[in-house]
Amino acid sequence: MAIAFTFSSFQIFTTTILLIFSPYCSVYAKATTHSNPFKNVYAFGDSYTDTGNTRSNTGPNGFTFVSNLPYGSTFFHRPTNRYSDGRLMIDFVAQALSLPFLPPYLDPMADDKSPGGVNFAVAGSTAIIHSFFKMNNMTLDITPQSLQTQLGWFNKLLQSKGCKDSTTSPKECKAVFDEALIWVGEIGANDYAYSFTSSVPTNTIQQLAINSVTAFLQELLKKGAKYVVVQGLPPTGCLTLSMYLAPSNDRDDMGCVGNANKQSYNHNTALKAKLNVLKKQFPNSVIVYADYYSAYLTVIKNPHKYGFKELFKVCCGYGGGTYNFNYLNACGSQSSTSCDNPSQYINWDGVHLTEAMYKAMADAYLNGNYSQPPFSYLLSKKQQSG
Template identity: 70%
Template sequence: MATAQISLITITTILIFSSHFSIATKTGIPSRPFKKVYAFGDSYTDTGNTYSSTGPSSFTYVSNPPYGTTFFHHPTNRYSDGRLMIDFVVQALSLPFLPPYRDPKSDKSYGVNFAVAGSTAILHSFFVKNNITLDITPQSLQTQLIWFNKFLESKGCNGSTRSQECKEALTDALFWVGEIGANDYAYTSFGSSVSRTTIQKLAIYSVTSFLQALLNKGAKYIIVQGLPPTGCLTLSMSLAPTDDRDDMGCVGSLNKQSYLHNTIFQAKLNDLRKKFPQAVIVYADFWNAYANIVKSAKNYRFRELFKVCCGSGGGTYNFDASSTCGSPASTACTNPSQYINWDGVHLTEAMYKVLAHSFLNGTFCHPTFGYLLEKKLQSG
């Protein structure tokens, strides 16, 4: 949208939204552009569907301290020291934190989080068939869709999507599809015969099909993340040869892989936009938002780009895959806000906060988040 075409309502919306980003929880009478949020994804988005006994291999201590230490002051089964991106998003929308779908006692009036740590875009059975069993999490994006359908049925939305029950569940909802697909590639990193090209095609097809299913149900406002620069994660840095580095100092081959995945995926999103012109589909550019922070780390007061805050082993990265964060041998830094990486794969609350702001202020969303809000206001 050209600058000259930005309407007064858009500018007003962005200003209101920006103020709510920091004060929504303090005002008492915050504005709510959406009545509810539905979230999907993997550990970057999971707010509690995964417990230690069911979590990804190597990261089986999410129910132990010091997870959650910064904000909640106790573990909440979030893979971070505090809030995730989705937590900052719902706070900015003046909504409560999203409860995990697997918690039967939680209040789901304002939305549900279906994300599961370790989830793949591709069906779990594909990895089992190909003897790729690095992860004990059987859930995939398809599982989350099944859960979502069951949730809709519990609300009486089990027939025509035009029913009143379905309208109440879908019309005023924001759909947040967090990063999904990084686990699929990770499965092939340890001697698998499955090619990266196969993973790319299947993963993109799975996510695209999932989005189409949501759109067919009546979803109108969707934000979907691309993959981050996975070569900047501590786990990747610790395993890759030192001569495989890019201009950020990260693992170049993995970052190229993620970037190519995102490029192809964005083309698929454009196809969906043409097929569903009544919907607003926003691409959250996780790769470039993350890269921007790494390249300008001092501006965000990050001192450690790759070393983990919570881990063991010392050395350059303080990371040992056999004794990850929360294990008896691990320790946590006293200043997680200066670290990007929390436990080797997952990020600190400070990093998630900066990323959320990067998306919500419009810079790394296409089209902008302000555009999505304007469309929502116009629709009533």
């Protein structure tokens, strides 16, 4: 995030930034199954979408108490390694489509041949390949997986189904993609965070990240992907960690960190421009932009409509005060405490959201006006195709 911290704040930042976007889980709770438009959902992204490809001992450092209560307490009533009190956005998407929760690709118990789909998202993952950060001495990035890694895993799954490409195996690829929703969760926030204070300009990070996402989407579309949803970045300046670390005079009209939100907004603008190009290149596919940024700010502007009372204070944390956040006393540790009513909070642990906020965002995409074109249009195109 492009935030002008003092050096002492940066020391805290380097300790805590690896905590961002790091939910870990391996839960196969089922949604009620009945007639549904898709047989599978294939999900990609970072920790906001990860349902178990990383765990406490394999993912980014920090928030190592994710396997402790109160994580998972709201819905699962036990820790699930999701960085939330309950379900993530992708869980609500699966349920809305009457599909099981997506198993993580790396879980040895997951069966990638079973109906419902697979989740390839990785906590701490970047859009840009890891070697770029290593080459430029961006030591905050210790997560080797990137969006390219996830694409490699998906290609292996496709090959197991006989799908190589739309030219040499059109029938097999058609069988996969005609019944599949491709869900690309938010990806790119870690790229900016890991490059903080480096000599690489923010504009370079943006260009490389957008180009990576574009290349990823092009490969899927060339293989025959027909129904694709791509999430933008949320307003990262509204996360408690940003509020906690940034100078108090760096605020926008929403009360969030202005520089961080501007960075996310600019990223999303560039992403939407690329998606418009892809829509013209692949007119037979439906490509939907899920406007995370606008949906999130709509809640910030009118929180009581959604049942929220706390916009920036975390439900699970330490210290009370304005934010109830302290990086040395992370959620789930013995010293932390949690609120009795997480549904009234937007921020769960300082870097991730509550189930209630994930539900609000999923509803904004699936049933509201924050998908372009509307998600209902994608469903109608699917129904028309049979």
